[in-house]
Amino acid sequence: MEQKKNYIGLTDAQVLESRKKYGANILTPPEKDPWWKEFLEKFSDPLIIILLVAGVLSIGISFYEFFGLGQNWKVFFEPIGIFVAIGLATTLAFIFEQRANKAFQILNQVNDDELVEVMRNGTTTTIPRKDVVVGDIVIINTGDEIPADGELLDSVTLSVDESTLTGEPLCAKTIDPAHFDKEATYPSNHVMRGTKVMEGHGVMRVLKVGDATEMGKVFEEAQIDDSVKTPLNEQLDGLADWITNVSYGFAGLIIVGQLIHFLGWSNWQAWTLIVPVALFFWLVIKKFEDWSKAKCIFTIIGFFVLFFAMVIGAFSMIHAGADSTTWSLLLAHTLKTLMVAVTLIVVAVPEGLPMAVTLSLAYSMSRMLKTNNLVRKMHACETMGATTIICTDKTGTLTQNQMQVYKTNFFGEPSDEILYEGIAVNSTAQLDLTGDKPQVFGNPTEGALLLWLKEHNTDYKALRMNATRIEELPFTTERKYMATVVKSATGKNILYIKGAPEIIFAMCKNTCGVSKQEIDAQLLAYQNQAMRTLGFAYQELGDKDATIENGKIVADKLTFLGIVAISDPVRLDVPDAVNEVIAAGIKVKIVTGDTPGTAKEIGRQIGLWNDATDTDRNIITGVEFSELSDAQLRDRVGDLKIIARARPMDKKRLVEALQTNNEVVAVTGDGTNDAPALKTAHVGLSMGDGTSVAKEASDITIIDNSFSSIGRAVMWGRSLYKNIQRFLLFQLTVNVAACFLVLFGSFMGTESPLTVTQMLWVNLIMDTFGAMALASLPPSASVMNDKPRRREASILTRPMMTELLGVGLFFFALTLGFYWLFNHAEVTSITQMFSAVVGGENPMTAYEATLLFSIFVWTHFWYMFDARVFETGESIFKVKMSRGFWTIVGIIIIGQLFITEIAYEFFNVEPMLHTLDWHFNPTGAIDLLIIVSASSLVLWVREICRLFTKK
Incomplete structure (x- = not known):
C-alpha cells in the first residue's frame, strides 16, 4: 500500500x-407516543381506577342528596375535591417523570458527542x-x-x-x-x-x-438500560411488596371497622361483612400478580356488587323500614369507607420510591457530569457507592498521560536518516500543530516519539511521504511490538521494529556490542523510575530476505538500535484521591502492562505500595497470575495490590475472582482489550480518550481520565443511597402514623380521622414532594468516612427502624389523642382545649377536623427536616440544603395554607385565618400559630438531643 x-x-x-x-x-429516533397518551396511562393503575369509579358513584349520591333530599349544593364539594386531588397527584407525577426522563436523554446522545479524527x-x-x-x-x-x-x-x-x-x-x-x-x-x-x-x-x-x-x-432508539437489577432495586422491590401487603390488611380492617361501627357492634349481621372483605384482599395479595388485568377488574367489580348487596341485606335486617334519607346515609358511608380504605393503600404504598430513585439518579447524573463522570448506564450511579474494590490501570488514570522522551540510548552510532525514518514510518500517531501546543492523536507513546522528532527539527510527515510502505504488522498486547517494511528514501527496502526492549533485543543478531546484562540493568533503572521503555531495531532487506510470516517477524539479521525511556508523571491529585478511597474502606489494585519495577514505583508514589510492609504476595506478573488455579487465585486475590505485565484476559479473570469473593468491583480501562473486564465488572469505568469499544462496554466514562474523578463517583453513589434511605425513613414514618390513625379511628367513630381528599394531599406532599425534596440533596463528603455497605444488608437499618417506629408511633399516639378528644368534647380553639368538658361521643366539627388535619401535616412537615440530617450528626442549621429542597418546602407551606384557607370546602375543613364570611379570625390565627410553633418541637427536640449525644 x-x-x-x-x-x-x-x-x-x-x-x-x-x-x-x-x-x-x-x-433520528422513532416517534414516541404523544404526551397526552403517556399522561392518560397514569390513570390505568387499578387503585386510581377504583378511586375514579368510587368518585363517580359519590357524585351520583351527591346528586340524589341535592335533588332528592333537598340538601344544599355543598354536597358536591367532596366528590369534586376527590377528582381534583387525583388529577393533581397524577399530573404532578407525570410532570416529574417527564423531567427525570429528559435528564436521562443525555445517555442516548453520548455517541453523537464522541470525538472522531x-x-x-x-x-x-x-x-x-x-x-x-x-x-x-x-x-x-x-x-x-x-x-x-x-x-x-x-x-x-x-x-x-x-x-x-x-x-x-x-x-x-x-x-x-x-x-x-x-x-x-x-x-x-x-x-x-x-x-x-x-x-x-x-x-x-x-x-x-x-x-x-x-x-x-435499521435504527431503533437506544433505550436506557434499566433492566439491570442492582442490590438497591431488589431491596426496594421486596420492601414495596411487603408494605403493599400490610396496607391491604389495614384497608380490610378499616372497611370492617367503619361499617360494623355504623351498623352496631352488637348486631351479628354486621360481622358477616368480614367474610367478603377477607376473601377479596386474600385474592388481591395471592392472585392479582399472576392474573390478567381483565380478571382482576372482573374480581373487583364482583367484590363491589357482593359487598354492597351484603351491606344492604345486613342493614335491612337491622333497620327494617328505614326511610330514604337513612338509606342514602348508608350508601354514602359505605362508599366513603371504601374510598378511605383504597386511599390509605395509595398513601401507604411508597409510590414515590421509583420517583425518588429516578430523581436521585437524574440529579446525580447531571451533577456527576460536572465532576467529569459521564454516566452511561443508570444503575452505575448507585452501584458505585457500594464498590469495595477498584481495579485501575496506570497510564492516563494514575499518570498524566503526557508522554515525553526522557532519555535516549542508541548504540552503534546509527545514521539520523535510518533512526528518524524508522520512528516516523513505524507509527500510527499524528500531531496537530495548529494550536499553541502540539496535540497528539493516537497512541501517546508514539506521539512522544513524534514530538521528539519535532524537537530535532525533523518533519515526520515529510519522512512518511518520502517512504513507501510495503507491509505492516500492527502492535498487539500479545506480540508487544510493531513492524513496518518500507521502500526507504535511500532506495533500499528496510524493516523497522519497535516494542518491548527485552523482546526486540532477543530478536536481533547484531547488538552493537551491548550485552543482555547491560540492557537489563538499564531497563531496571528506568523502570524503577516508573518510565516506559521502547526498544528499536532495523534490517536492510535483500531480495530473498524473509520479513513477516503468519503475524510474526521471521527476519534473522536485525540490528539493535537502542532504547528510549519515556516518562509519564503521576497526576498531582492522585495520591490524595487514592488515600481518600482507601480511607473509605475501598481497596485499590493496579493492573498494568508495565514491568513490576515500574508498577511498584507508581504504587509508591501514589501511596499504595509500602516497601516496609508489602511483600511478593502483594504483587504478581501476568505469567504467574495465569499459572494460579481458581482456588489459589481466590485465596490470594484479596492480598494482591499490583498485577504487572498483565495480559488482556488477566483483568477479566481478576474481576471474576473478586466477585466470587462477594466483592463489588469497579474497573477502569481505555483499550479494546479492556472491554471484557469492563463488561464483567459491577461498574466499568472507561476513559475519556479511550477507544469506542471500551466506552461501549463501560457504565461510566471518566472524561478527564483522573482517578480523583473515580473518588467523586463513589461519593455520589453513597450520597444517592443515603438520600433514598432518608426518603424511605420520612415516607414510612408518615405511613405508620397515617395507617394506625385511620385504622384506630375507624373503631372509634363513624367519620374517618382523615378524609379521602386530605389523605390524597398528604400523599402528594409526603410522597411525591418528599421524594423530590430528599432525593435531590447535594452529596456529602462525610459519606467517605463510612465503610462500604454489605450487599446483603437491608436498606432499612436498625437505627432507621428505631427512628421509624419511635417517631411514627409517637405521631400516631399524638394525633389519635386529639381525635379522641375532638370526638368526646366540643373544642372551639387550641387555647380553650384544656378547659373543654369531656363527655360522651360527640362527632367532630369541621373546625376540629381542621385542627386535626393541620396538626398531622405540620408535625410531618417539620420532621422532613429531621429526616434530611438523619445519621449525619450535624445540626439542621449547618447542613447545606439544595435549592430544590427549599422550593419544595415553599410549595408545601403555600399548598397547605391554600387548602385550609381557600379550598377548605373541598377538603371538609374550615378556614382558620378568616371566618366563613371572610373576616379576619384572630382565634384561628392564634391556633395556626400555636400548631406551627408547637409542631416545630419535632425539630428542636432533635437539636437538643444532638447536643447531649454529640461526642
Missing part, C-alpha cells in the same frame, strides 16, 4: 455546504461524531467505531466487526481489488457506521451520514 497519499480534507466552506445538502450525522483544511483534527459530513476524510484506528458509511482510501491489515449489521464478527477490509470478497454483504473497500475496527488502521472518505447510512435504515 502506498504511503505517499497526502490528504487535505474539506475546507470549512465545503463542510457547511455538505451539511446543508446531506444533513447532520445524527440518527478527521482531516480538515489540510491538517489532522478531532470533531464530534455528529459533525462528520459527507466528503470528510476520517482516520480510523484499532478500537474505533466507524462514525458514518464510507469508502476506504487506505487500509493496513484492517479487520472490522460488522456484527451490529450483518452478524459477522470479523470482516477483512482492503483497497486491493484482488482481495475483495465478492460474497461479502458490503463491499470490501467500504466500512459502515456503528461497526468497530478490531485490527489495523486506515483512512476513509464519508459517503453517507445520519439516517442515510445502513445503520440509520
Whole structure:
C-alpha cells in the first residue's frame, strides 16, 4: 500500500455546504407516543381506577342528596375535591417523570458527542461524531467505531466487526481489488457506521451520514438500560411488596371497622361483612400478580356488587323500614369507607420510591457530569457507592498521560536518516500543530516519539511521504511490538521494529556490542523510575530476505538500535484521591502492562505500595497470575495490590475472582482489550480518550481520565443511597402514623380521622414532594468516612427502624389523642382545649377536623427536616440544603395554607385565618400559630438531643 497519499480534507466552506445538502450525522429516533397518551396511562393503575369509579358513584349520591333530599349544593364539594386531588397527584407525577426522563436523554446522545479524527483544511483534527459530513476524510484506528458509511482510501491489515449489521464478527477490509470478497454483504473497500475496527488502521472518505447510512435504515432508539437489577432495586422491590401487603390488611380492617361501627357492634349481621372483605384482599395479595388485568377488574367489580348487596341485606335486617334519607346515609358511608380504605393503600404504598430513585439518579447524573463522570448506564450511579474494590490501570488514570522522551540510548552510532525514518514510518500517531501546543492523536507513546522528532527539527510527515510502505504488522498486547517494511528514501527496502526492549533485543543478531546484562540493568533503572521503555531495531532487506510470516517477524539479521525511556508523571491529585478511597474502606489494585519495577514505583508514589510492609504476595506478573488455579487465585486475590505485565484476559479473570469473593468491583480501562473486564465488572469505568469499544462496554466514562474523578463517583453513589434511605425513613414514618390513625379511628367513630381528599394531599406532599425534596440533596463528603455497605444488608437499618417506629408511633399516639378528644368534647380553639368538658361521643366539627388535619401535616412537615440530617450528626442549621429542597418546602407551606384557607370546602375543613364570611379570625390565627410553633418541637427536640449525644 502506498504511503505517499497526502490528504487535505474539506475546507470549512465545503463542510457547511455538505451539511446543508446531506444533513447532520445524527440518527433520528422513532416517534414516541404523544404526551397526552403517556399522561392518560397514569390513570390505568387499578387503585386510581377504583378511586375514579368510587368518585363517580359519590357524585351520583351527591346528586340524589341535592335533588332528592333537598340538601344544599355543598354536597358536591367532596366528590369534586376527590377528582381534583387525583388529577393533581397524577399530573404532578407525570410532570416529574417527564423531567427525570429528559435528564436521562443525555445517555442516548453520548455517541453523537464522541470525538472522531478527521482531516480538515489540510491538517489532522478531532470533531464530534455528529459533525462528520459527507466528503470528510476520517482516520480510523484499532478500537474505533466507524462514525458514518464510507469508502476506504487506505487500509493496513484492517479487520472490522460488522456484527451490529450483518452478524459477522470479523470482516477483512482492503483497497486491493484482488482481495475483495465478492460474497461479502458490503463491499470490501467500504466500512459502515456503528461497526468497530478490531485490527489495523486506515483512512476513509464519508459517503453517507445520519439516517442515510445502513445503520440509520435499521435504527431503533437506544433505550436506557434499566433492566439491570442492582442490590438497591431488589431491596426496594421486596420492601414495596411487603408494605403493599400490610396496607391491604389495614384497608380490610378499616372497611370492617367503619361499617360494623355504623351498623352496631352488637348486631351479628354486621360481622358477616368480614367474610367478603377477607376473601377479596386474600385474592388481591395471592392472585392479582399472576392474573390478567381483565380478571382482576372482573374480581373487583364482583367484590363491589357482593359487598354492597351484603351491606344492604345486613342493614335491612337491622333497620327494617328505614326511610330514604337513612338509606342514602348508608350508601354514602359505605362508599366513603371504601374510598378511605383504597386511599390509605395509595398513601401507604411508597409510590414515590421509583420517583425518588429516578430523581436521585437524574440529579446525580447531571451533577456527576460536572465532576467529569459521564454516566452511561443508570444503575452505575448507585452501584458505585457500594464498590469495595477498584481495579485501575496506570497510564492516563494514575499518570498524566503526557508522554515525553526522557532519555535516549542508541548504540552503534546509527545514521539520523535510518533512526528518524524508522520512528516516523513505524507509527500510527499524528500531531496537530495548529494550536499553541502540539496535540497528539493516537497512541501517546508514539506521539512522544513524534514530538521528539519535532524537537530535532525533523518533519515526520515529510519522512512518511518520502517512504513507501510495503507491509505492516500492527502492535498487539500479545506480540508487544510493531513492524513496518518500507521502500526507504535511500532506495533500499528496510524493516523497522519497535516494542518491548527485552523482546526486540532477543530478536536481533547484531547488538552493537551491548550485552543482555547491560540492557537489563538499564531497563531496571528506568523502570524503577516508573518510565516506559521502547526498544528499536532495523534490517536492510535483500531480495530473498524473509520479513513477516503468519503475524510474526521471521527476519534473522536485525540490528539493535537502542532504547528510549519515556516518562509519564503521576497526576498531582492522585495520591490524595487514592488515600481518600482507601480511607473509605475501598481497596485499590493496579493492573498494568508495565514491568513490576515500574508498577511498584507508581504504587509508591501514589501511596499504595509500602516497601516496609508489602511483600511478593502483594504483587504478581501476568505469567504467574495465569499459572494460579481458581482456588489459589481466590485465596490470594484479596492480598494482591499490583498485577504487572498483565495480559488482556488477566483483568477479566481478576474481576471474576473478586466477585466470587462477594466483592463489588469497579474497573477502569481505555483499550479494546479492556472491554471484557469492563463488561464483567459491577461498574466499568472507561476513559475519556479511550477507544469506542471500551466506552461501549463501560457504565461510566471518566472524561478527564483522573482517578480523583473515580473518588467523586463513589461519593455520589453513597450520597444517592443515603438520600433514598432518608426518603424511605420520612415516607414510612408518615405511613405508620397515617395507617394506625385511620385504622384506630375507624373503631372509634363513624367519620374517618382523615378524609379521602386530605389523605390524597398528604400523599402528594409526603410522597411525591418528599421524594423530590430528599432525593435531590447535594452529596456529602462525610459519606467517605463510612465503610462500604454489605450487599446483603437491608436498606432499612436498625437505627432507621428505631427512628421509624419511635417517631411514627409517637405521631400516631399524638394525633389519635386529639381525635379522641375532638370526638368526646366540643373544642372551639387550641387555647380553650384544656378547659373543654369531656363527655360522651360527640362527632367532630369541621373546625376540629381542621385542627386535626393541620396538626398531622405540620408535625410531618417539620420532621422532613429531621429526616434530611438523619445519621449525619450535624445540626439542621449547618447542613447545606439544595435549592430544590427549599422550593419544595415553599410549595408545601403555600399548598397547605391554600387548602385550609381557600379550598377548605373541598377538603371538609374550615378556614382558620378568616371566618366563613371572610373576616379576619384572630382565634384561628392564634391556633395556626400555636400548631406551627408547637409542631416545630419535632425539630428542636432533635437539636437538643444532638447536643447531649454529640461526642
